[in-house]
Amino acid sequence: MANPSMEEAADDTTAPAAKASITHVVFDMDGLLLDTEGFYTLVQERILARYGKTFDWSLKAKMMGKKAIEAARVFIDEMGLEGLLTPEGFLEEREDMLQELFPTAELMPGVKRLINHLHAKGVPICVATGSHKRHFSLKTQKHGDIFSLMHHVVVGDDPEVKKGKPSPDVFLAAAKRFEGNVDPSKVLVFEDAPSGVAAAKNAGMSVVMVPDPRLDASYHEGADQVLSSLLDFDPSSWGLPPFEDV
Numbered sequence: 001m002a003n004p005s006m007e008e009a010a011d012d013t014t015a016p017a018a019k020a021s022i023t024h025v026v027f028d029m030d031g032l033l034l035d036t037e038g039f040y041t042l043v044q045e046r047i048l049a050r051y052g053k054t055f056d057w058s059l060k061a062k063m064m065g066k067k068a069i070e071a072a073r074v075f076i077d078e079m080g081l082e083g084l085l086t087p088e089g090f091l092e093e094r095e096d097m098l099q100e101l102f103p104t105a106e107l108m109p110g111v112k113r114l115i116n117h118l119h120a121k122g123v124p125i126c127v128a129t130g131s132h133k134r135h136f137s138l139k140t141q142k143h144g145d146i147f148s149l150m151h152h153v154v155v156g157d158d159p160e161v162k163k164g165k166p167s168p169d170v171f172l173a174a175a176k177r178f179e180g181n182v183d184p185s186k187v188l189v190f191e192d193a194p195s196g197v198a199a200a201k202n203a204g205m206s207v208v209m210v211p212d213p214r215l216d217a218s219y220h221e222g223a224d225q226v227l228s229s230l231l232d233f234d235p236s237s238w239g240l241p242p243f244e245d246v
Ligand SMILES: O=P(O)(O)OC[C@H](O)CO
Pocket: 028, 029, 030, 031, 040, 063, 064, 065, 066, 067, 068, 128, 129, 130, 131, 132, 193, 196
């Protein structure tokens, strides 16, 4: 594990019984399965530079994980751009740049191993993302092998997702679409964003956070476990089938 202090701090918050009873797993996408958060950062830095302003991680923390229009409103408000740029104008401006970048998205470390393992062991897995359908398609076009193992995918513009993270909508819709009646307390969510961690907790689920190291540690609060990388995840500590190659 790259940062033992990270895991220690968050491990204490979850009762051992809850950790041992996970039956279903939900994955966030941007910044968790796919290394796409850097694309948003780059594009937003470019837009802000035009106004002589600098993009930083406290703004990033407030935007990440949210639906596009919700993140756009945060961007305008926090940067004091009212009257200079509308949320819709901001989305339009970043779109051309993002469309070129998304198809180059790579998987985050440990994704292949974990997804292949859970799928091989018959653990039901799915994706719940704030990203809308069109961006989901662009981002995942090189990664059909991994995404085809998901039981289903819930995107941010799904009609059941009325509000983006931190609302629980996307995770509740994700749990509902598994076979049978899934108890949210038996669902484990993987997230990288503060809004996503809050959404999972609002849905009554357990959450493992895998944050970018540049995100302030105060944003780790609320997660049941914080890891530096998916490579550090031990399925057996959550009652899931253990890796056989360790
Ligand atoms: O992290 P996700 O997958 O919910 O995506 C949210 C936005 O598209 C990017 O922050």
